[in-house]
Amino acid sequence: MRGKNLIAGLLVAVGATVASAETIYAITNTHLVKFDTANPGVVSTVGAFNLGANYTRVFNLAYNKSDGNFYGIGWRDQINPNRATQTLVRINASTGAATEIADYGFSDVTTFESMEYNDSLGSLVSAR
Numbered sequence: 708m709r710g711k712n713l714i715a716g717l718l719v720a721v722g723a724t725v726a727s728a729e730t731i732y733a734i735t736n737t738h739l740v741k742f743d744t745a746n747p748g749v750v751s752t753v754g755a756f757n758l759g760a761n762y763t764r765v766f767n768l769a770y771n772k773s774d775g776n777f778y779g780i781g782w783r784d785q786i787n788p789n790r791a792t793q794t795l796v797r798i799n800a801s802t803g804a805a806t807e808i809a810d811y812g813f814s815d816v817t818t819f820e821s822m823e824y825n826d827s828l829g830s831l832v833s834a835r
Contacts, residue, residue, distance in 0.1 A: 755804070
């Protein structure tokens, strides 16, 4: 993974205890990746999102403990390069494969700034 930029706006630790090393998940434009805090220099690819040719990236990352999946926002380019559809996607934590769930709609410049899964509400929350 050397030479690839991680989208580091949100890194997610899964299944960690206080006294042990943690597995940290992150995303590149097209892949789910992970590394262990005990050896942060070694980044391994979990898998490609495989959303199709029109998707140029996935951003934001939220983990749902209830179903064991990640969620993100897919950016699907349209014919006009200044417009794109933002799509909610579910990302399989074991394979990295993403599944389109629903469109957020067209966006010229606005993007969703953050996303998290709120366990107490049982809901995925995103903000602009």
